[in-house]
Amino acid sequence: MKIIVDGMGGDNAPLAVLQGCAQAVTEYGVEIIITGKKQELERLMEENEISRQNISIIDAPTVISMEDDPISVVKDKRNSSMGLAFDLLKNGDGDAMLSAGNTGALLTGATLIVKRIDGVKRAALAPVIPNKSGLVMLIDSGATVDCRPEFLEQYGLMGSVYMKKMYDITNPRVGLANNGTEDCKGTDLYIASNKLLRENKNINFVGNVEGRGLMLGECDVYVSDGFTGNLILKTVEGTSLFFLDFMKKLFGKSIISKLAAVLVMKDIKAFKKKSDYKEIGGAALLGISKPVIKAHGSSDAKAIKNAINQAKIFASSEIIEEISENIKQR
Amino acid sequence: MKIIVDGMGGDNAPLAVLQGCAQAVTEYGVEIIITGKKQELERLMEENEISRQNISIIDAPTVISMEDDPISVVKDKRNSSMGLAFDLLKNGDGDAMLSAGNTGALLTGATLIVKRIDGVKRAALAPVIPNKSGLVMLIDSGATVDCRPEFLEQYGLMGSVYMKKMYDITNPRVGLANNGTEDCKGTDLYIASNKLLRENKNINFVGNVEGRGLMLGECDVYVSDGFTGNLILKTVEGTSLFFLDFMKKLFGKSIISKLAAVLVMKDIKAFKKKSDYKEIGGAALLGISKPVIKAHGSSDAKAIKNAINQAKIFASSEIIEEISENIKQR
Numbered sequence: 001m002k003i004i005v006d007g008m009g010g011d012n013a014p015l016a017v018l019q020g021c022a023q024a025v026t027e028y029g030v031e032i033i034i035t036g037k038k039q040e041l042e043r044l045m046e047e048n049e050i051s052r053q054n055i056s057i058i059d060a061p062t063v064i065s066m067e068d069d070p071i072s073v074v075k076d077k078r079n080s081s082m083g084l085a086f087d088l089l090k091n092g093d094g095d096a097m098l099s100a101g102n103t104g105a106l107l108t109g110a111t112l113i114v115k116r117i118d119g120v121k122r123a124a125l126a127p128v129i130p131n132k133s134g135l136v137m138l139i140d141s142g143a144t145v146d147c148r149p150e151f152l153e154q155y156g157l158m159g160s161v162y163m164k165k166m167y168d169i170t171n172p173r174v175g176l177a178n179n180g181t182e183d184c185k186g187t188d189l190y191i192a193s194n195k196l197l198r199e200n201k202n203i204n205f206v207g208n209v210e211g212r213g214l215m216l217g218e219c220d221v222y223v224s225d226g227f228t229g230n231l232i233l234k235t236v237e238g239t240s241l242f243f244l245d246f247m248k249k250l251f252g253k254s255i256i257s258k259l260a261a262v263l264v265m266k267d268i269k270a271f272k273k274k275s276d277y278k279e280i281g282g283a284a285l286l287g288i289s290k291p292v293i294k295a296h297g298s299s300d301a302k303a304i305k306n307a308i309n310q311a312k313i314f315a316s317s318e319i320i321e322e323i324s325e326n327i328k329q330r
Numbered sequence: 331m332k333i334i335v336d337g338m339g340g341d342n343a344p345l346a347v348l349q350g351c352a353q354a355v356t357e358y359g360v361e362i363i364i365t366g367k368k369q370e371l372e373r374l375m376e377e378n379e380i381s382r383q384n385i386s387i388i389d390a391p392t393v394i395s396m397e398d399d400p401i402s403v404v405k406d407k408r409n410s411s412m413g414l415a416f417d418l419l420k421n422g423d424g425d426a427m428l429s430a431g432n433t434g435a436l437l438t439g440a441t442l443i444v445k446r447i448d449g450v451k452r453a454a455l456a457p458v459i460p461n462k463s464g465l466v467m468l469i470d471s472g473a474t475v476d477c478r479p480e481f482l483e484q485y486g487l488m489g490s491v492y493m494k495k496m497y498d499i500t501n502p503r504v505g506l507a508n509n510g511t512e513d514c515k516g517t518d519l520y521i522a523s524n525k526l527l528r529e530n531k532n533i534n535f536v537g538n539v540e541g542r543g544l545m546l547g548e549c550d551v552y553v554s555d556g557f558t559g560n561l562i563l564k565t566v567e568g569t570s571l572f573f574l575d576f577m578k579k580l581f582g583k584s585i586i587s588k589l590a591a592v593l594v595m596k597d598i599k600a601f602k603k604k605s606d607y608k609e610i611g612g613a614a615l616l617g618i619s620k621p622v623i624k625a626h627g628s629s630d631a632k633a634i635k636n637a638i639n640q641a642k643i644f645a646s647s648e649i650i651e652e653i654s655e656n657i658k659q660r
């Protein structure tokens with residue numbers, strides 16, 4: 001299994017990316033192709049004693065920054081670390097591709113260079129987050145702001161296949177984000193999407209699910225347009241940070257509270273690990289004809305390593321094949 | 331100060347409502363008019379030794395249930411506890427009105443019986459929630475699903491006046507919910523709303539604020555359409571419950587963890603109190619020509635008591651007058 005990694009994407013690139021790649025080689029037995037500024041990458045690997053075993057580097061003269069226009073990946077920055085990674089993926093030089101860089105450029109490059117699965121109308125950004133009952137996918141969390149009902153129907157289908165194949169969930173419950181549980185609730189987009197999701201025989205649609213249900217475990221796939229989904233995802237992140245900040249302060253306040261912390265530290269660590277996006281990996285870009293993973297922009301080496309593992313499982317799970325078949329049936 | 335209370339609205343009505351009213355009379359020196367089934371209310375007060383001092387009861391033969399069509403408040407259930415409460419408010423028999431009942435009916439009744447402030451295009455449901463830096467208002471959290479940019483501009487204005495008057499925030503920072511901070515981000519509705527909010531001289535607009543910023547304190551008023559706002563509010567609730575559930579389990583697991591709980595209990599209680607909606611009261615219905623408060627459906631006596639206090643401050647703060655002046659200036 002060969003994973004293509006954009007060596008220059010993300011807040012902690014390239015060092016954290018290199019470290020994550022080396023860890024993944026050891027832990028998951030994958031081969032890695034890293035794209036990026038070859039001299040810099042080689043120097044960093046040497047300086048930090050990062051093993052080059054099963055890691056090859058493809059030189060990319062430019063880098064797409066977070067501020068760059070997404071379209072640059074297919075225009076003036078076609079030869080960037082991200083652009084060349086897409087070329088490698090497209091040409092079959094690797095089985096999956098991963099980047100922690102500019103999300104817009106990743107979407108643009110995936111769609112225009114690697115292309116969507118035949119019949120898929122829009123690719124979707126689909127992170128999986130921990131909730132009360134285990135894990136839930138939020139699809140779309142920001143790829144497409146203006147959606148049509150057919151997009152949301154396909155999100156439900158693609159998310160369903162992914163959760164089944166990646167996490168062995170037999171018949172994933174697909175819920176539609178909404179401001180009420182009745183089918184008539186929501187905007188015209190959501191009323192029409194509800195109807196399409198309900199009629200699709202390949203989807204185990206559990207109906208509209210309110211915002212509470214996302215974290216309380218009422219479904220395995222939570223479908224929304226990209227505008228709403230992005231706000232929901234970031235609201236979960238912000239609320240989580242609010243609570244983690246409180247707990248940090250709670251246990252750091254005095255000698256007595258630090259003692260309390262010691263008593264429950266094991267459980268807190270287990271919870272933090274469970275609710276840590278770095279453990280889960282990145283967000284899958286569903287609807288693209290080859291596996292593409294968007295790692296969190298602030299990924300450290302561990303997050304990169306886990307995202308590589310996710311890419312490996314994604315590539316070996318026939319997810320894209322099954323999505324393709326399901327889309328054709330419609 | 332006289333507060334009109336829908337005695338039959340909410341999951342714990344009428345007993346919790348009666349208890350909350352009696353507590354509010356003692357604590358805040360208000361007079362209360364309760365609407366509802368007079369015989370039942372009188373019996374409950376007697377059985378539970380609830381003082382009738384400064385509480386008068388107006389008999390209402392019917393009750394609007396959570397399942398009733400909102401429009402029933404002005405049609406077949408005009409003589410319900412909620413319908414009659416609106417009549418009392420409209421006729422000046424009280425200074426503010428409060429209900430924990432059917433939200434849709436409350437909105438409909440407020441709009442059709444009490445009426446909106448001249449020039450206000452839509453009333454908005456505006457809960458105030460605790461976040462990292464103190465409090466933030468979420469407006470609209472579900473009154474109007476299909477919005478126009480002018481609605482969101484007015485939400486920013488109304489929320490601004492409310493936060494200034496209720497919480498002494500000098501120049502409330504108004505943020506627009508969005509999937510990115512740049513002015514060009516979001517759907518057409520949000521791009522146009524951004525422009526109107528930015529141009530309005532009576533609004534201290536801080537620009538688009540992503541979902542993370544809501545709970546991390548990036549603004550005092552968080553503006554969105556009612557569909558998105560409802561999902562955001564409920565996502566905060568669900569994520570909070572997810573964390574509170576973890577903490578409960580953490581500290582209840584063993585004798586050792588129970589000991590840890592004892593050591594930090596004071597701080598946990600303070601945090602719970604700070605982050606408890608029951609402490610804050612209810613959601614103001616902004617844009618209506620008289621003060622109307624929607625208490626949480628699951629309100630207990632304490633939540634009702636606090637919502638009555640909120641209604642009292644709302645009614646004495648000239649919020650409606652200032653909103654009216656600001657709207658006229660446009």
